[in-house]
Amino acid sequence: MAVRDQGLLLGDAARALEVSSDTLRRWERAGKLRTTRDSANRRRVPPDEIERLARRPARHSAGDTLSARNRFPGVVRSVEVDGVMALVEIEAGPHLVTAAVTRDAVEELRLAPGMPATATVKATSVMVERG
Numbered sequence: 001m002a003v004r005d006q007g008l009l010l011g012d013a014a015r016a017l018e019v020s021s022d023t024l025r026r027w028e029r030a031g032k033l034r035t036t037r038d039s040a041n042r043r044r045v046p047p048d049e050i051e052r053l054a055r056r057p058a059r060h061s062a063g064d065t066l067s068a069r070n071r072f073p074g075v076v077r078s079v080e081v082d083g084v085m086a087l088v089e090i091e092a093g094p095h096l097v098t099a100a101v102t103r104d105a106v107e108e109l110r111l112a113p114g115m116p117a118t119a120t121v122k123a124t125s126v127m128v129e130r131g
Contacts, residue, residue: 006036006044013045017053070121072097079111090119097121 007013014021024045027033033053035043074092086106090097097119111117 006038007046008044008050010035010043010045013050016050072119072121074117074119076111076113076115076117078113079106081106088117090117092119 008016010021010024014024017024024033024035024043028035028043033045034049035045038044072090072092072095074090074095074097077089077091077096078087079089080087081103084103086101086103088099088101088106088111090099099119105111109117
């Protein structure tokens with residue numbers, strides 16, 4: 001039997017399925033994944049298991065192209081372009097949001113004071129320190 005017929009090594013299978021090797025080991029212990037062992041006693045995931053696990057149900061559409069939920073609709077108050085970067089201030093209700101964007105983005109969006117715009121915030125963390 002050719003090596004490729006034996007299936008993928010556990011790490012290669014994890015990459016193919018976009019999960020960790022630890023996840024595949026847990027699935028094996030729980031009976032959710034069938035593996036075999038090769039002559040070197042390495043775990044291999046048979047091709048049919050890869051196919052079975054790679055099938056994903058169709059996901060519903062969220063209706064937006066962005067997953068960010070923090071949106072601040074408002075009005076552009078200022079646009080300051082300097083070199084390749086720009087600062088855009090958007091007044092959104094009681095909030096003033098300042099975004100550092102590229103000059104190209106300002107030009108492509110034709111941003112100018114007084115026009116409506118929405119600041120969309122998606123970040124893992126924001127830290128401010130005084131000091």
